[in-house]
Amino acid sequence: MHDARLAELLLLIAVAALGVAAFERVRLPSIVGFLVIGALVGPGGLGLVQDPEHVRALAELGVVVLLFEIGLELPVERVRRLWRRALAAGGLQVLITLVIVAAAAMALGIAARPAWVLGALVAMSSTALVMRLLSERGELDTPQGQLAVGILLFQDLCLVPFLLAVPLLAPNASSEPGAVPVAAGRALLALGLLSVGARFGLPRLLDLAARMRSRELFTLISFLVVLGSAVVAQALGLTLAVGAFIGGLALNATPYAHQLFSEVVSLRGVLLGIFFTAVGMLLDLGTAGENLAGLAAYVAGVLVLKTGIVAAVVAGVLRQGLRVGLLTGLALAQTGEFSFVLAQAAASADLLDPALRQTFIAGSVLTLGATPFLMRAAPWLANRLAAARGQLLPRDSDAQAPPVDVVIVGFGVAGRNVARVLRSREISYRAVEANPGTVQRASTRGEPVVYGDATRPTVLERLGVARARLVVVAISDPIATRELVAALRGIAPDVEIVARTRFILEIDALEAAGANAVVAEEYETTLELVAQTLRRFGVSETALSRFSAGLREEGYELLRSPAAVILDPWLSELLEEVGTEWVEVPTSCRSEPTLQDLDVRARTGVNVVAVERAGATAANPQPDHALQPGDRLLVVGEPDAVEALRALLAES
Numbered sequence: 314m315h316d317a318r319l320a321e322l323l324l325l326i327a328v329a330a331l332g333v334a335a336f337e338r339v340r341l342p343s344i345v346g347f348l349v350i351g352a353l354v355g356p357g358g359l360g361l362v363q364d365p366e367h368v369r370a371l372a373e374l375g376v377v378v379l380l381f382e383i384g385l386e387l388p389v390e391r392v393r394r395l396w397r398r399a400l401a402a403g404g405l406q407v408l409i410t411l412v413i414v415a416a417a418a419m420a421l422g423i424a425a426r427p428a429w430v431l432g433a434l435v436a437m438s439s440t441a442l443v444m445r446l447l448s449e450r451g452e453l454d455t456p457q458g459q460l461a462v463g464i465l466l467f468q469d470l471c472l473v474p475f476l477l478a479v480p481l482l483a484p485n486a487s488s489e490p491g492a493v494p495v496a497a498g499r500a501l502l503a504l505g506l507l508s509v510g511a512r513f514g515l516p517r518l519l520d521l522a523a524r525m526r527s528r529e530l531f532t533l534i535s536f537l538v539v540l541g542s543a544v545v546a547q548a549l550g551l552t553l554a555v556g557a558f559i560g561g562l563a564l565n566a567t568p569y570a571h572q573l574f575s576e577v578v579s580l581r582g583v584l585l586g587i588f589f590t591a592v593g594m595l596l597d598l599g600t601a602g603e604n605l606a607g608l609a610a611y612v613a614g615v616l617v618l619k620t621g622i623v624a625a626v627v628a629g630v631l632r633q634g635l636r637v638g639l640l641t642g643l644a645l646a647q648t649g650e651f652s653f654v655l656a657q658a659a660a661s662a663d664l665l666d667p668a669l670r671q672t673f674i675a676g677s678v679l680t681l682g683a684t685p686f687l688m689r690a691a692p693w694l695a696n697r698l699a700a701a702r703g704q705l706l707p708r709d710s711d712a713q714a715p716p717v718d719v720v721i722v723g724f725g726v727a728g729r730n731v732a733r734v735l736r737s738r739e740i741s742y743r744a745v746e747a748n749p750g751t752v753q754r755a756s757t758r759g760e761p762v763v764y765g766d767a768t769r770p771t772v773l774e775r776l777g778v779a780r781a782r783l784v785v786v787a788i789s790d791p792i793a794t795r796e797l798v799a800a801l802r803g804i805a806p807d808v809e810i811v812a813r814t815r816f817i818l819e820i821d822a823l824e825a826a827g828a829n830a831v832v833a834e835e836y837e838t839t840l841e842l843v844a845q846t847l848r849r850f851g852v853s854e855t856a857l858s859r860f861s862a863g864l865r866e867e868g869y870e871l872l873r874s875p876a877a878v879i880l881d882p883w884l885s886e887l888l889e890e891v892g893t894e895w896v897e898v899p900t901s902c903r904s905e906p907t908l909q910d911l912d913v914r915a916r917t918g919v920n921v922v923a924v925e926r927a928g929a930t931a932a933n934p935q936p937d938h939a940l941q942p943g944d945r946l947l948v949v950g951e952p953d954a955v956e957a958l959r960a961l962l963a964e965s
Contacts, residue, residue, distance in 0.1 A: 376557075406622055593678075717742055907938060
């Protein structure tokens with residue numbers, strides 16, 4: 314018996330690895346790979362594993378580790394930064410989805426308690442999948458990316474109360490009038506006891522383990538903490554997953570959080586792979602095939618309903634615009650990995666009958682698989698729907714705006730700083746921003762900022778881009794930036810376009826779309842890192858400026874080339890080239906030496922061509938020119954010679 318279970322487990326891991334490799338190859342999420350492989354090898358497929366219950370206990374460990382990690386790694390700073398949006402958007406999305414799905418399920422004849430469970434299952438989206446896709450597409454810092462992250466955080470936190478509610482909704486729960494409040498009170502009391510115990514007990518236990526300076530002991534204690542918090546929670550009447558989450562949350566702010574994460578993360582991938590493969594084994598392909606109409610209705614309903622609810626909340630409540638709302642909604646249209654955790658708990662409590670469970674599992678696999686394609690098509694679809702709604706500038710700006718020198722698209726940090734410099738130089742500008750809150754705040758300060766979706770050609774025309782000298786694109790959405798540059802070039806063929814991007818791969822696409830210059834944040838960060846490094850080795854500021862300018866002039870070609878390509882000789886010469894540089898006389902120089910006293914030329918090799926004091930400059934100073942603290946010397950010489958002069962002045 315034990316040999317058979319071990320063989321099934323090995324087979325499970327092997328086919329899961331093959332499935333993930335195949336799905337990664339075609340750029341589909343690994344979660345879908347686990348589920349599909351599980352369905353193929355399970356009882357409803359090829360029957361290679363006859364009884365999924367053999368691996369269910371091990372699969373539950375994956376959930377425990379995942380929940381512990383979520384609590385341990387909960388991004389507290391990000392929650393603080395996004396909590397208002399997360400609470401508003403996430404709370405409304407979960408509540409509206411829960412109510413609508415439950416009402417629709419009851420209208421179709423499903424009992425009330427399973428209907429509410431189904432609503433909770435649909436309400437959650439896949440944090441693992443969406444975060445990965447947003448990161449790959451460079452959209453984590455875009456408006457839709459930040460909103461999606463906030464909503465996902467709220468959904469993840471909702472798993473705990475959902476799991477606590479499952480025993481209360483179970484058919485075998487007491488039906489007496491006061492039974493539900495009493496059970497809820499017991500659950501809250503148990504939750505409080507577990508939280509207090511974890512908060513004050515677990516850090517002391519880890520502190521004792523750390524003081525022993527034994528890596529093996531700390532590893533053992535780490536897994537004892539994970540499993541112990543889950544088992545204690547179960548003994549108190551809670552679930553294993555809730556206990557693991559509370560344990561991780563209690564240790565989130567301790568000095569041991571990073572080491573704990575490194576200890577438990579190594580098994581997470583294997584255990585989660587087993588969990589999702591075991592869930593896939595529950596899928597009966599024959600049963601799903603017999604109910605294709607219901608399955609199609611479930612998938613279409615989930616995708617349309619969740620997209621519509623999120624878009625309505627983002628555009629209508631948060632006033633972020635229809636385009637951002639649709640992009641966010643399409644990213645969150647699927648059901649998530651925690652839905653399977655909740656479904657398993659609900660099935661154990663007899664809240665999901667086999668047919669409903671089969672529809673949910675099959676439909677969830679399809680929504681997860683559809684997500685990458687939906688996010689790929691989202692910009693096109695969002696632009697078309699926004700165009701159909703006529704999302705333009707405010708109605709009071711029907712007349713084309715008067716001409717300005719510069720049009721700024723996006724009034725975030727980058728756009729505001731560009732505007733500040735233009736204002737100081739008395740260069741006229743106008744900005745367009747898709748966030749109405751930003752527009753309102755800027756307007757109260759007298760800033761020439763209007764509301765609008767700049768990806769719309771009509772908006773660009775009414776901004777007067779064809780009569781501007783320059784358009785600065787300073788938005789954080791890479792896809793919208795590319796579309797915007799192409800639209801600008803079509804409307805104003807002669808206007809200069811400077812575009813900002815975060816990533817290397819966007820440069821060629823933006824230049825092909827018509828940008829005259831592309832400022833890549835990734836490259837500029839690299840240039841500053843190189844400059845800071847070379848500055849420590851005596852390279853002059855003049856040489857560094859020329860080197861950076863040379864890299865920019867050639868379109869960052871060196872930074873885009875393979876690592877094996879050597880530095881172009883002419884760039885190396887820029888670092889060695891003799892140039893002019895300002896050197897300040899240090900405050901420690903009290904003797905007021907003359908240039909002749911210091912014998913600057915003979916001892917350092919530099920020529921002093923000017924001396925600046927109190928705003929006045931003396932060109933070609935005489936040998937008897939006395940130097941005072943705070944004077945600035947304009948010198949010509951090699952970097953080493955300039956450093957020698959600084960050392961000489963410091964010693965005088």
